[in-house]
Structures are given as C-alpha cells and as structure tokens.
Amino acid sequence: MPQRTVYQTTIEHLQILDEDAKLDTKLAKDTLTDEEVRDLFEKMVIYRHFDEVGFKLQRSGRMGTYPQNKGQEAAALGSGYAAKKGTDFLVPCYRENAALFLHGLPMHNILLHWMGDERGNQIPDGVHMTPLSIPIGTQMLHAAGIAWAFKIRQEPRCVITYFGDGATSEGDFHEAMNFAGTLQAPCVFFCQNNQWAISVPRESQTASETIAQKALGYGMPTTQVDGNDMFAVFKATREALDRARAGGGPSFIEAVTYRLADHTTADDARRYRDTEELEAWQAKDPIIRHRKYLESKGLWDDEKQAETEARAKKIVQEVVKAAEGIDKPNFEDIFDYTFAEIPESISRQRDTGRTSSLGQNPDQIGLQAESQRV
C-alpha cells in the first residue's frame, strides 16, 4: 500500500437545548437538573445586570474601558459550573466574569480592575484563579504550567483556561497546546468563539473550518459546542475535566457564541459589523433561551423574573458601592509590591518621590546641601 490514510477524524458539534428552547432529553441525561438550571439562570440574570452596569459606569465616567460579557454568559456559567469550586483552577482572559464569580471572585474585584486599581487583581485566599489577562493569548501557557504542577504532585485537580477566537492566532496559544499535549497536563482549553476579535471576523482570523480542529495538531480530544446552551457547555466541559482528572490529559472545547456588545466601551462595532448579523444573534441570546426553557418547565414566570431583577439591582448596587467606596490607592503602593525585598534605589524613590522631582533623596546626592549653600 504505497499510499494510505494515516489520520482521519471528524469534529462533533453538540447542542442539547436548541434555539427554540427544546431540550434533547437523551443528551441532557446526567447533565444539569432543572433546579440547577434555575439557579444558574438566576445568576445569569444577575451577571447580565452587572455587565450592563459596567457599561453605564464607563459611560458616566466612573470607570475606564470595560469589555462587556453580554451574550456569553451561558458559556461562562456552563463551563465554570462543571469545574470544582475550591479545587480546580481557572485561568481567564476577560470575557468570562460569570465563571469567576461562580468560583468565588468578589464581583467588585472586576470593577476595581477596570477602574484602574490593581486591588481588583488581589484574588482572595481559597479562590483558585489568576486575574484577568490583558495580553491576548498568553495566559494559556500559565494554565499548562499550573496543570503540570498538579500532575507532578499527583493532585486530583484540573485547570480550565479561557480565551477568544482571536487568541488562537497567537504563537503562545500553540505553544500552550503543545506543552499541555506532550505533558498530558490536566488542562481544558476553553475557547469562547464569539465570532469577532475587535473588528476582525472569525473567517478572516483563520482559514481553518473550525477553531476546534486546531487542537488536532496537538493530539488532544476536541469538540465544538453551542456556547449559548448551558447543557451542552456543561456536558462537554464536565467530560473534559473528568478525563483530565483521570489522567487522560488535556482537551479542547470551542464554544460557539456571540459578542452581543461592542468589543469594549472604546469600540463602535457599527463601523464593521452588520446589524442583521447582530439581530440574528440577539434572538439566540442565552437569557431568552434558558428562560423559555424554565418557563416551559413551570420553574419561571414574570414574577420570578421581576423578583430576580430586583435582587440583581440590589446586589450590583452593593458591588458598585464596594468598588467606589474604597480609598484611592496609596502612592507607596506603586513601589511596595515590586519585590519581596525592595531594593534601596526603589525605596528611595518611594520615600522622596513626592517631595523631590527625582524620585531620589536629594540629601544623598548632595543637592539639598548645595542648594542651601547658594
């Protein structure tokens, strides 16, 4: 046989709750119970409100640039819920706030981050995640490293790392996948394919038919899921995590979703994307779909919606208060966290940075003394 096929595969797309909120009960078996869906949906409503408040805070000058998560909540919640809180480790980008909140990140931390305050990145003890990551495509390598450590220490823990479709073009992405693959690290690569990387559509980002198939080159199981369907997201993520925990190495999940907002508050998507496309995806909003499902099960109604929205308002009000109520960080904070032990040159800048122009003690270079002599 001079010529033979050496590799062949297919990529599956999983949808369990369709756009019309019809559930495939066979596939839904052993995924989420209706009560779990209801609880997660409540969170979805609250986090959607948080996101809208984030937008408004920026517009009213109370916060800097903010990237809305709107439309991607099912992907974040379904995957975050599949991971073990307090055990597994999250390595996020910046568009999966809901997963971070599920795993215990105080909501005001996210606001603080976008308010230009590093204290937003101070992850509390016992909350297992890295802070938001700004350089696109870089954090997945950290995930591979953290998972490697879990493997070395034989801890039954996994890592899940989040990134966008655009991030899969960066070299670091491919290095992360290759490391995790060769190390068989317990790591789940969760791509939120929201169809856009700022103004660049998915089709221009890569000539690959799917994002999911990129993982084939790194020897890991890979699948595509409807990212606006919590059942599908949960099922795929749970399977990937179970496999990783059992020593089966890394997996890849492409969640097909959509960025319903501008890229960030600094962006105007009307410049580059059609309203028809946006409107088509607005109809697939996970809020609409999951509410419809719960209503069909008699677990949700207008009253419950109103009550949840009122609760969301209260919760987010408190979160904003916590973020805005905090004093401006100290000048000294610029210096105090540079090293475990601050070198003298830096502590001198710290101590004199406000009284002299130099960030240096004038006494030490004789300036003060000289100037007094004049």
Next chain:
Amino acid sequence: MAELNLVQAINLALAQEMEADERVVVLGEDVGLNGGVFRVTEGLQEKFGADRVADTPLAESGIMGSAIGLAMAGMRPVPEIQFEGFMGPAYDQLVNHAARYRTRTRGAITIPMTVRVPVGGGIHAPELHSDSPEAIYAHHPGLKVVMPSTPHDAKGLLISAIRDPDPVVYFEPKRVYRSFKEEVPEEEYTIPIGEAKVISEGDDITVVTWGAPVFQCLDAMDNLPEDLSVELIDLRTIFPIDIDTIAQSVEKTGRCVIVHEAPRTCGMGAELSALIQERCFLHLEAPVQRVTGFDTVMPYYKLELDYLPESPRIQKGILECTSY
C-alpha cells in the same frame, strides 16, 4: 494647509506615501475597515484596497515577521502594533531579524520597514496600554527610533521613516493623539531622522524631552519665575541621538533636566546625561537631572499621574537644578 491633530497628520502622511509609492503597504490588527483602534488608518483600506491595507490575524510576531518578508521582497511595509504593551511577541522578529539583517548579510538584504506603535500613558487606559519602552529599542543596534510630539513633526518624520532604507520604530504618543491641532502643510515634506528641535530658546537651563511630556514641560515652564529662561528641546528622534543640538544648548545654559515617562534606570535620560557629561563637562554647573517614571511597573490608571512626570514634578526638577 489644514489644521490637523496628530492622528490626522499621520493618516495624511500614510495616504500620501501610499499614493506616491505603491510598494508601501499597511498591515496590522484592525487597521482596515475599522481604521485602527485610534482611527489612524481610517479610510486607507477604502482608498487602497485590502491587499495594501491588510487586517492581519491577531499575532504580533506574525505581523512583524511577515512585514520583514514583505520588505525583503521589495515592499515598504508599515506594520502597526496596536499598543506598545503588545510588542512582546514581535520583539524576537524585530530585534533578532529586522535589526540585524543589513549587518549579517553585509548589506545584501535590508529591511526598509516602519513599525508604528502608540505609546505612553495618561489616557486612563487598561493595563499594558501605557508603557514607554523607547529605550529598549534604542538599545538594540540596527533600529532607528522616533517619537514625534506634534502633528507637523509627525507627518514629516513618518515620511522620512517610510523612505528610510532601514527599520524605524515610530512611536506615537497617545496622549497627544487628539489633544490639539496645528497647521500641517498639504504637500509632502520630510523632517530628517536624527534632528532634535529647539522649541523655545533660553539661557538658564536646558530641558530635554520627547513625546507627551513636551506639553507637561511647557506647562511647567508657564509656572516658573519670570526671570528664569528655559531652553526646551524636543528630541523627536530617540536614536540616532542629536547630541550636537543638546550639547550646544547645555554649553550655553550649564544646566540640564531630562524628562521622560519611562522608568529611570537605563531610560534614555541615562544615556543622554552620559553624553552630556562627555561633551559638556567643563560647562556644567549642576549635575544633569532626570525627571522620569519610577523604577516600578507602570501602575493602573488610578495612580498613573502619580507615576508620570507631570508638570509640578518637572517644575520642581527645574528649580532644584537651577538652585544647585
């Protein structure tokens, strides 16, 4: 002549160079239909097509490396890196290839490329959108580095950079992008790379700066005692350094303050003050002073004005130096 801001002046220079020379191509993230996140390349794709104004995949090493290839093949690429904080992935290609090709091929292969990079702080941007890494690139042999602070200089320097036979890193101070307009000639003109500009003449002290702090220095000068006359120099080109203009000034004034946003240690202020003491030792009446960012990570924006050399700190620096 029209009144243009920095963004518009750069846009005009790009359009005119693309018009004049079909080898000139623009590439980068969101530079096409979106016109760049700062709108610097607005309208260019419409005018010159998607081949010459290309939205690339999200990959800075890809942008820089393929621009090098374009240059080798006879094009004049103008890659954009969206923010200075994202030069990281492009660094290998820029310093290990672009900067070295002429030398290592003994002139057989050259890289005429202009890397446009928004730079600097003061605009309340998120993390990694506010740094000032100009000294890093000036330190790499084989790269020219410029940073215009005015629309007029921006146009002339960009045209020079694009026509330059070697790689030029062209830093654009974000804080100045839309801060003011000035008359910019419609016709093409060049401002030579390697020439500083005396913004205002004075006898008592020389202040050297570049980029956005030019305006902080002007502000500081407004609040100095009337009888103190300051000579303000905008370096404009970070490398090669126009030490002649600076030395001429310091020989006259005997005192010098250097102002930059970048951290102090190994910042351009260190190199400049070494050059000044080499050239002007016997004329100096005070140690050369540096008013700079601190040797710390650029803080998030709540503290950025505490970090940056704002006008009160510059004013203090000038007074400390003159009272020495």
